[in-house]
Amino acid sequence: MQERNISANNFEQCQKCSICETVCPVMANNPAYAGPKRSGPDGERYRLKNGIFFEDSLKYCLNCKRCEVACPSGVRVADLIQQARIDYGRKLPKLRDTMLASTDQVGPLASAFAPIANFSLGLAPVKGVMHLALGVDRHRTLPKYASETFVRWFKKNAEDKQAQYSKHISYYHGCYANYNYPQLGKDFVAVMNAFGYGVHLIEGERCCGVAKIANGMIEAATRDARTNVDLFRESVKAGREIVTVSTTCTMTLLEEYPTLLKVGNDQVRDHIHLVERFLWKAIASGEVKPVWKEDWKARAAYHCPCHQERLGLGIFTMELMKMIPGMELTELESNCCGIAGTYGFKKENYKVSQAIGKPLFDDIAAAAPEFVVCECETCKWQIEMSTGVPVKNPVSILADALDLDKTAILNKPTK
Ligand code: SF4
Ligand code: SF4
Known part of the structure; x- marks a missing residue:
């Protein structure tokens, strides 16, 4: 029997009410998927006896965590499933999965050749080849890449203006704002500066790792997680809270690091804030004051x-x-x-x-x-x-x- 870290594994709390099954979007749409109860707590009992009870259909779970929100017993159903995939699933990811998950390797390359990459990835014959050869569905519109990354823009246009502020935060921008949609990062800087916060980049930040976890690249995700937590610690030491914009990055940094990657984040966890709550609290408490455009509707x-x-x-x-x-x-x-x-x-x-x-x-x-x-x-x-x-x-x-x-x-x- 394979030895497993089951410290966060609370499958025994399952009272078999099946509520999780009523909210699972995959179970309702894919008959090949056994659902959260069987794939999670029920399957875990068997898997802990012998790994041969691992079912390949666990790959259909999309880790939405709706089962965890619904579970009245607080069973970490989705984590049980992801952990089983890590422990028993395919060890070598497919080329397609590696490409889709390696956002911080693909990003710089695609940004450097953005006009060509964006044009080519939109062509029907290229989509056809990717569909057949790689398994990336031809109906998908692939995200566009920006020629100038957010980080490059920030260093050129904003970095030297940040020292004038009396309050300072560190911005975890993630891959999307950096490579695909720098306007989001620019909007973040504009809003934070208007509210009197100086924005600092987290030099050397890595991808949060969510796509690597989903695609079985656990060692790479763990390396990135360790780097990020070390960098967050430095930011906290410098007196700066860490503000994030992407929901999924935030969930990964807060929840998946300690549970799935076994990378402790205790020292930094309470210092990581999703921007909406951060700003709502600042405005509601009167710490910052907004002036709205009168004609905005x-x-x-x-x-x-x-x-x-x-x-x-x-x-x-x-x-x-x-x-x-x-x-x-x-x-x-x-x-x-x-x-x-x-x-x-x-x-x-x-x-x-x-x-x-x-x-x-x-x-x-x-x-x-x-x-x-x-x-x-x-x-x-x-x-x-x-x-x-x-x-x-x-x-x-x-x-x-x-x-x-x-x-x-x-x-x-x-x-
Ligand atoms: S909702 Fe929770 S307690 Fe109920 S069957 Fe699912 S995992 Fe078990
Ligand atoms: S995390 Fe997986 S098992 Fe849970 S609701 Fe989502 S798809 Fe279903």
């Missing part, structure tokens, strides 16, 4: 990403958005969009991914908003591709709705 719908629900932080985004006087906000029903990072890009998952997302797509169509508010970049790709409705990150909405100049005057640095 929007009718939007909020989609709470699954990992945001797991963190219990969606309420802060809703409340933050409701602070904007011209915002008319509808909260969409709680549903998974179906993409789950790299999951929906794989051709074997494409149909299930779209079937999972359909209730959400229908809700968006019925609400007919000008745009969807969402903190997660992969939800954004899925919703925009499947509904044609634009998706905006709350930070970008703030950058647009705030009168940044007047806000900056009101929150003037006191140094």
Whole structure:
């Protein structure tokens, strides 16, 4: 029998109520998947006796963690499944999975050749080859790369202006803001500066590792996690809280490091903040004061990403958005969009991914908003591709709705 670290494994708390099965989006759409109860706590009893009881169908779990949110006994169902995949699943990832997961190796290369990469990846024959040879579904619109990364822009245009502020934070920008959508990083800097916070990069930050965990690249994910935790520790020592923008990165840094990667984050955990809660608290307490544009108006719908629900932080985004006087906000029903990072890009998952997302797509169509508010970049790709409705990150909405100049005057640095 294989020796396993089961310190965070609480499968014995399962009382077999089957509630987790009622919320699992994969079980409802893929008959090949046995569901959270059998794949999680039930299967664990057998796997601990002998690893031959590991079922390959665990690969269909998209780690949305909706089962964990629903479980009345607090069983870490999704973690049990991910841990079993790590311990018993395929040890050598496929070429496709390595490519999809290696965001911080592929990112610099794709950014350096962004016009060519973006043009080629949009061509039907290239998509066809990727579908057949690599297993990346041809229906997917692949994310575009930016020619100038966020980090390069920041060093050229913003870094030397940060010393003037009296309050300082470290920004964990993640791969998406750096390589795919630097505007999000620019909006973050604009909003934080307007509220009087100097922004610092975490020099040498690594990918959070979520895609590597999902694709079986555990050693690489663990190396990255150790580097990130060391860097966060330095930031805390320097008196700077760490502010994040991506929901899934945040969940990985907070939850998956100690449980799945066994990288302790006790010393830094309470210093990592998702930006929406950070700003909501700062505004609600009067620590910072917003000045909103008088003529700004929007009718939007909020989609709470699954990992945001797991963190219990969606309420802060809703409340933050409701602070904007011209915002008319509808909260969409709680549903998974179906993409789950790299999951929906794989051709074997494409149909299930779209079937999972359909209730959400229908809700968006019925609400007919000008745009969807969402903190997660992969939800954004899925919703925009499947509904044609634009998706905006709350930070970008703030950058647009705030009168940044007047806000900056009101929150003037006191140094
Ligand atoms: S919801 Fe929790 S307690 Fe109920 S069957 Fe699922 S894991 Fe067990
Ligand atoms: S994490 Fe999501 S897909 Fe996996 S078992 Fe739980 S609810 Fe189902």
